[in-house]
Amino acid sequence: MSDILDKILFEPFDRFVDRLVQFLPDILTAALIFLAGIVLGLILRSLLLRFFHAVNLDKFSERFGTVEMLKKGGVQEPFSLILSRLFGWILIISFSIISVRSLNIPAIDQILQKFILYLPNIFVALLILFFGYFLSNFLGRAALIAAVNAGLALSGSIGKFVRLTIFLLAVTMALEQLGIGKETIVIAFAIVFGGVVLALSIAFGLGGKEVAKNYLEKKLEGEEKKDDISHL
Amino acid sequence: MHSITLRSDIAEKVNEIQEADILVGIPSYNNARTIGHVVKAVQAGLVKYFPGKKSVLVNSDGGSTDGTMDVVQNTAIEDFQSILVHHRVGPVFKIATPYHGIPGKGSAFKTIFEIAASLNVKACAVVDSDLRSITPEWIELLIKPVLEGGFDYVAPLYHRHKYDGTITNSIVYPLTRALYGKQVRQPIGGDFGFSGNLAQFYLSKDVWETDVAKYGIDIWMTTTAIANNFKICQSFLGAKIHDPKDPGADLSAMLYQVVGATFDLMETYTDMWRTVTTSEKVPTFGFEYAVGLEPVSVNxxxxxxxxxxxxxxxxxxxxxxxxxxxxxxxxxxxxxxxxxxxxxxxxxxxxxxxxxxxxxxxxxxxxxxxxxxxxxxxxxxxxxxxxSWESSAAEVEEKIDTLSMSFEHGKNALIAQWD
Known part of the structure; x- marks a missing residue:
């Protein structure tokens, strides 16, 4: 009876304890590396921020038009802060990878290898999102201002529609880059976008029939009183 | 960008004329309907008031498709005796050419400056091609202060309807006056006189790829003349009546080009305008008289x-x-x-x-x-x-003057925010 208990319970438990004892230093090392990464990342971020301030990076970037580009995209934070944060995060992520690899688990090693090979896709997807965000804000604002200057009552909706459409397009492209539901997402986007356009066309056609009629009548018959003001 | 005078047909014409005393430029784009009258007025003005001077008329065209350049070439005053009493009738050379560069009034002016420089002219004038109220006297009033008064820049002074020229009245005039201290009432009037020296100075500037090449040219010419201490004056030309300005033009684009050029000039001449505290009148020529103006419809x-x-x-x-x-x-x-x-x-x-x-x-x-x-x-x-619904022209002018004073008073706050 005691032999059976030894074989079923105590021997596996002993082996588990042995492995745990062997593995514990790796876990501690990994945790230490991870913590060191966070601390170093924060320190690097703070040091770089001070350095960038000291070398007047924000003024330089303003001169080269980077700040204008960021502002065009609706990003108000200083370029120095964005860059120092980026470097801080790169360091933290690097330490996290080293920490996980220090566990010496073949399965995790394989996953990490795949992850590292996959990283360029993530980078490109992030770039697409980054520029998509800029472009959507920029073109959304341009559409809004143009619509207001044309006197269109739906200016706000037009601006939002343009912004959302471009950002959705960027998200679709980013997901495609990541290989997530490749065809499905493109088809879904096409269906949603086509559906929205069709819905708007039908809504405009039915709801705006009278408006369009009045507008055309005014245009053709010259009923609308225009300004003769010469601005220059 | 290459000078227009390098083109064989223009070079040939310039070689034929050699040198000239006066050049009058007319920028155009699809103005066949109105440019004939402008050409006649310019020709009459040149032969009537400057009979002993060698004069050239330059039409700088933006690629008109309605035969504007043909109208310029074919327009001549058949009976000068009806206009002139005893003056000798001298020839007026004509050059009609499409301009190069960004489509716009500024590019048209650049071509005019280039031809003026290559002919070494003493005085130039530019007049709009859509003017219906231009008379031969405009040429005298724009050219004479340069030729005989030693002025480098002659700005126009018109009587306009109280609701005409609203960008000028509400933004450009008060702002230019407050910034540079000269009360040039029509800084973007469009019809100017200037010396050959100033034309060469304009050409030396590298601005022809900016908004200056479009509607920004007028404020750029005026501000450049003021800020670089050229001798400036204004001439009263009477009423300004013209065809609606570029009917297809979008107001916001026009505003962007004019105000954008004004703000760009603030960057160029920051050191100059920061030191200006008050404004002064500029010498004014011409006999001021009241004119009847066409009503302006407002919605x-x-x-x-x-x-x-x-x-x-x-x-x-x-x-x-x-x-x-x-x-x-x-x-x-x-x-x-x-x-x-x-x-x-x-x-x-x-x-x-x-x-x-x-x-x-x-x-x-x-x-x-x-x-x-x-x-x-x-x-x-x-x-x-x-x-100003019930206000007379004089009362409206007072309102614009009061607004300009407010711009002058607020300038310290602008300087404080600028840095």
Whole structure:
């Protein structure tokens, strides 16, 4: 009876304890590396921020038009802060990878290898999102201002529609880059976008029939009183 | 970009003329209907007032498809005796050529400057091709101060309808006067006289790929002349009546080009305008007389609606750089009744200065920033129209003078925000 208990319970438990004892230093090392990464990342971020301030990076970037580009995209934070944060995060992520690899688990090693090979896709997807965000804000604002200057009552909706459409397009492209539901997402986007356009066309056609009629009548018959003001 | 005078046909014509005393330039684009009258007035002005001078008329065309250049080439005054009493009738050389570069008035002027420089002319004038009120006397008034008075730049002075030239009256004149200290009443009038030296100075500047190549040319010419201490004056030309300016042109694009060029010049001449504290009158030539003007139709309701739409949609953009008290004022204007619609001068001044500082500090993309000014400008015009509905021309002029004084008084705040 005691032999059976030894074989079923105590021997596996002993082996588990042995492995745990062997593995514990790796876990501690990994945790230490991870913590060191966070601390170093924060320190690097703070040091770089001070350095960038000291070398007047924000003024330089303003001169080269980077700040204008960021502002065009609706990003108000200083370029120095964005860059120092980026470097801080790169360091933290690097330490996290080293920490996980220090566990010496073949399965995790394989996953990490795949992850590292996959990283360029993530980078490109992030770039697409980054520029998509800029472009959507920029073109959304341009559409809004143009619509207001044309006197269109739906200016706000037009601006939002343009912004959302471009950002959705960027998200679709980013997901495609990541290989997530490749065809499905493109088809879904096409269906949603086509559906929205069709819905708007039908809504405009039915709801705006009278408006369009009045507008055309005014245009053709010259009923609308225009300004003769010469601005220059 | 290559000079137009390198083109064989132009070089041939320049070689034929060799040198000239006076050059009058007419920029055009599809103005076949009106340019004939302008060419006749210019020719008559040249032979009547400058009979002993060698004169050239240059038509710088933007690729007209309605035969504008043919009209220029074929227009001649058949019976000079009906215009001239005893003067000798001398020939007026003509050059009609399409210009190169960005399509716009500024590029047309560059071609005129280049031909003026290659002919080594002493005095030049430019007049719009859509003028219906131009007379031969305009040429005398624009050229004589240069040839005989030693002036380098002659700005026009017109009688215009009180609702005509609203960008000039509400933004460009008061701002230019406050910044550079010279009371040039029509800084973007479009019809100017200038010396050959000044034409060469203009050519030496590298601005022909900017908004100066478009509607920005007028304010650029005036400001460049003032800021570089050229001797300036203005001549009273009478009424300015012209065909509607470029009917296809979008107001916001026009505003963007003119105001954008004005703000760009603030960057170029910062050191100069910061030191100017008051403004002075400039010498004025010509005999001022009252003129009858064509009525101007105004749709006040539509203007107020556009202003309100702008406040509703664009206020979050303006809040980034316009003082809080002004954005609050604008928010309140949404519910104000049409009869009480009024934007005070100090609000107008603070708005324009806020936009100038925002452009300087690159708070927003420049095109977005300046195009977002359109509803505010329309609101300002609506306010001006409702305030001056019953006012005479003299009373309107007083209002513009008061607004200009407000711009001058607010300048210290502008300087403080600029840095």
């Amino acid at each position: 006040l309701d539509r203007m107020i609606d556009k202003f309100r739409l702008g406040i509703k949609e664009l206020l979050p953009i303006w809040e980034k750089f316009v003082p809080v008290e002004i954005t609050q004022f604008l928010s309140n204007m949404v519910v104000v009744r049409k009869e009480e619609f009024h934007i005070p001068d100090d609000v107008r001044v603070k708005l324009i200065y806020s936009f100038a500082v925002a452009a300087h500090k690159k708070v927003l993309n420049k095109e977005h920033l300046l195009k977002s000014l359109t509803p505010l400008y329309i609101g300002r015009v609506a306010s001006f129209v409702s305030e």
